[in-house]
Amino acid sequence: MDSRSKKQLINRYHRSLHPNMQRGRWSAQEDVMLLVAVKLYGDVSWSKVASMVPGRTHGQCRDRYMDNFAQRFVSGPFTSDEDCTLLQLVQKYGAGHWAMDELCFGIAKALSSRKECT
Incomplete structure (x- = not known):
């Protein structure tokens, strides 16, 4: 582990190893929580958004929103x-x-x- 930075270790844990992290399909309830969080915090503060969607990372929240709910241009x-x-x-x-x-x-x-x- 000496060859890994503190940031790398934290990211690895939170993005891959955390026992409460959800993987796979999003439920309708998670989608509602995501949309409420984006309405509250906007689509730039993904860490704050993720804090309102238990089990999902900021990256998962961002990707889900951008791929499924963001305004199409x-x-x-x-x-x-x-x-x-x-x-x-x-x-x-x-x-x-x-x-x-x-x-x-x-x-x-x-x-x-x-x-x-x-």
């Missing part, structure tokens, strides 16, 4: 309405500041069916 061509909205937003905020988080959030929120800025 449009990936095809932009519509003319989306183009018009995007042009209006760029005119309002400017085209040279794409890296600003608040700009990306504002544009992504206005075009909510499109994937958010990362």
Whole structure:
């Protein structure tokens, strides 16, 4: 064990060896607990979400939510309405500041069916 870091040991235990960890299919009750937790904490604080879903890790909660419940984003061509909205937003905020988080959030929120800025 000397060749393993403390973080590696903790992760191994919590992700693979913990006796209370659930594996396999999710129950309807677990799905409800997951959705309530995401509504309460949002989809960025997965450790907090997992604390409300006994037996599931933060990674399991994140994967379950993203694969089954997260809003699906449009990936095809932009519509003319989306183009018009995007042009209006760029005119309002400017085209040279794409890296600003608040700009990306504002544009992504206005075009909510499109994937958010990362």
